[in-house]
Amino acid sequence: DPVFFYYLLRYLKPNFVGIARNKQTTGLGHITKRDLENLEAAYPRLPEQRAIAHILGSLDDKIELNRQMAQTLESIARAIFKSWFVDFDPVVVNALRAGNSIPDKFTKRAARYRDNPDELSLSEEIQCQFPDRFQDSELGPIPERWEIGPLKQIASLSTKTIQPKNDPLKLWVHYSIPAYDDGKMPKTEQGQTIMSGKYLVPKHAVLASKLNPQFPRVWLPMQDGIEDSICSTEFMPFIPRDSDERNLLYMFFLSDVAQREITNRVTGSTGSRQRVRPKDIEQMNILIPEKRLRIIYSDLTNGLIGLSLEKQDESATLANIRDTLLPKLISGELRIKDFERFLGKVA
Secondary structure, three states: OOHHHHHHHHHHHHHHHHHHHOOOOOOOOOOOOOHHHHOOOOOOOOHHHHHHHHHHHHHHHHHHHHHHHHHHHHHHHHHHHHHHHHHOOOHHHHHHOOOOOHHHHHHHHHHHHOOOOOOOOOOOHEEEOOOEEEEOOOOEEEEEOOEEEEHHOOOEEEOOEEEHHOOOOEEEEEEEEHHHHHHOOOOOHHHOOOOOOEOOOOHHHEEEEEEEEOOOOEEEOEEEHHHEEEEEEOEEEEEEEEHHHHHHHHHHHOOOHHHHHHHOEEEEOOHHHOOOOHHHHHHOEEEEOOHHHHHHHHHHHHHHHHHHHHHHHHHHHHHHHHHHHHHHHHOOOOOOOOOOHHHHOOO
């Protein structure tokens, strides 16, 4: 069964790694077609293969569905952030209503809303919180009464280091770069398996990678079990000075504006090991909207971000179940009783 074969290859991955290491002389080790052909593996008859493939595949299907849902919810929150705090759509609309001048940078958006005045679809209660004029700044035209200031004005950097190996049997929720790249699912690991120092993940933190910022990695950790949460020192844990503004801080780091500014501060000459200095990011000048608008944004997006986090957390649980079942089912340690009947029920 092709799906079973996929999980069999995942089960055999340690063998591939071992072969590659044994053959390694310089650079990266590798395996050949002959290495694969010479591997031996036991496997059950086809009906049981299909039953195993169905169980593991159903878990992966649900993980993927959750990923898509979380991504959609987050995309909505990002679109609102861009509209309010990058394109300044509500300010453009208010300026049009008041007959005030609009900077050349926003003339296309002004034409769009002049022709479709109700397109923005904001409630009047929120719309009236935005200014109706622009002012000049070092970052170009910005809404009136908004400020330019360092990131540290709204968020602080937290780099409290811990050695998980000093508590070898404790289970840690580990936010690592590989875990981010593998679907943004933190791994639960014993302290004895974590050899290097890590940062504690404080409550309300937003994690932004300082490694190779041309490939943005921004992570919003779950808040449960925070005393057991750690992250790679390749992440920069930032805490909003007002916990209600966590969503805004998260979306700021995800924005193209922030990522462009972060990339401009890169040090290091090689593409694979470029970094930014966290203190440089903390001092980075950013646009700071009025306090009430920052709170309104976070309140408005709490449901979206909260549900997105729930989906990610559920996926992490399902992935742990899958990773526990996979070696037991593939090796035959755990067998499916009456798998023909099982397959009949799920057909």
